[in-house]
Amino acid sequence: MKAKTIFEERITIGETELKVSSDLMVPELSNYIISLRSQLKGYIMKNPEFLTSFEPLTVKETLDNKLSPDHGHTSEVPLIVNLMSRAGRRADVGPMAAVAGTISQLLMGFMVEKGANFIIIDNGGDISLEINKDVVVGLYAGESSLSGELGFKIKPKQTPMGICTSSGTVGHSISFGRADSVTVFANEASIADALATSIANEAKGTKDEDAVQRSLEHAEEFKKAMRGVMVVVGESAGTLGRIPQLVQTDKKVVLGDLFEV
Template identity: 55%
Template sequence: MMKENIRIKETRIKLTTDIKDHGLIGFILKERFLLEDYIRRRPYFLTSLEPLSADEGPLIVRMMLKAGLIGGVGPMAAVAGTISELSLYHLMDKGSKYSIIDNGGDIAIINDRKVNIGLYAGDSPLSGEIGFQLKASRKPKGVCTSSGTIGHSISFGRADAVTVFAPRASVADALATSIANAANGDRDYEAVENALEKAESFRDYFQGVLVVVGENAGIIGKIPKLVKTDKKVTIGELWDV
C-alpha cells in the first residue's frame, strides 16, 4: 500500500492506493487543463452559484454540471468531489481494489477491507471524537463534507460539518454544499433540523447524511457505523481496522 500527497494548484489530495505506478499526477493535470480551458471560454461556469443546464464540454465539466443540477448549486460546488471521483475511476481502470482519494475532505473510495474515516467539525465538541467505519465494498462511493465554519469554500449556513455518503463523490460534494447552505436558525438544533429538511429532498441520491452544528447533530438515511477516535484523527486521515 502506498501513500502520497499530491498538490496541483487548488487540488490537495491525500492518496492511499494499492497501485504503485498510478500515473495520477499526469491524469489530474490533464483533467484540470480541460476544466480550466472550458472556464476560459465560459467564465460564468466559475462564478455561478446557481445550477447551469448546459450539457456540453469534457467529462469533468459534464459531471460537475450534473451534480450541480441535482444539488441545486453552481457547478464549482462539485469540483473537488468530481476530481476525486475521476481519479478513483482512473485507479480502478488500472485494477485498484483499494484506493482512497481525499481532496480536501471530499473523498472517493473503493475498499476491499474495512476502513475508518475521522470526522473534523471545527470547534464542535464532536470534532475528532468520532469517525465512520466503512465496510469492505467492491463498489466505489463518495464521502464528502461541507462546512460553514471552516475552510475556504462558500457556504451560506453555519454547520460545523455536513457529511454526505453517496455512490458518487461528485454528487455527494454538491449535496453537502446544498445541505450545509440550509443549516440556519437562531439555535443550533434549528440549524440541524433545517439542514435535515433540505436533505430530505435529495433522498434518491445518497445513502446517509450527518449534520453537526455545535453540540447538536442529526442523521438522515443510513450512515456507516460510528466509532470512537482519540481527537488526533480528522477527516483527511484514515486508518485501517
C-alpha cells in the same frame, strides 16, 4: 496470505491538494490530474459563468466543439464538466460546488482502471474510495466536541462510495450556513460534494438544534440522490438516511487527513 502494502502519497497541483492511499503506485496519476484541471480551465475560459454561478447550469457545446477536420468527429464537453454540471443540477447548486468531489471520483476511477484494489482519494476532505478491507473515516467538525471523537466504519461491500463534507466554519469553500460539518454519503463523490454544499447552506438559525433541523429538512428533498447525511452544528447533530456505522475513535482528525486504515 500477506496483506499488500498500502502506499500513501500527497500530491499538490495548483488548488488541488490530495492524499492518495492505494495498494498500487500509478506514476501517471499526476499527469491525469493536470489533464483534468486543463480541461476544466479550458471550458471555463469559454464559459466563465461555469466558475461563478451559484445556480445549476446545463452545459452546452462551445464554438470550438464543432466537427474536427483533423479527427472527423464531434468533440464533447469534458467529462469533468459534465459530472460537475449534473451534480449541481441534482443538488440545486452551481457546478463548482462539486469540483473537489468530481476530481476525487475521476481519480479513483483512473486508479481502479490501472488495477488498484484498495484506493482512497482524499481531496481536501472530499473522499472517493473503493476498498477491499474495512477503514474508518474520521469525523472532522471544527470546534464541536464531536470532532475527532467519532468515525464512520466503511466496509468493502459499501464501496465504491463518495464521502464529502461541507462546513460554514472551517475551510475556504463558500457556504451560506453555519454548520461545523455536513457529511454526505453517496454512490458518487461528485453528487456527495454538491449535496453537502446544498445542505450546509441551510444550516441557519440562532439555536444549534434549529440549524441542524433546517439542514435535515432541506436534505429530505434529495433523499433519492444520496445514501445518508450527518449534520453537526456546535454540540447538536442529526442524521438522515442510512449512514455507515458510527464508531468511537481517539484519532486526532484534521481537515485533509480524515481516515485511518
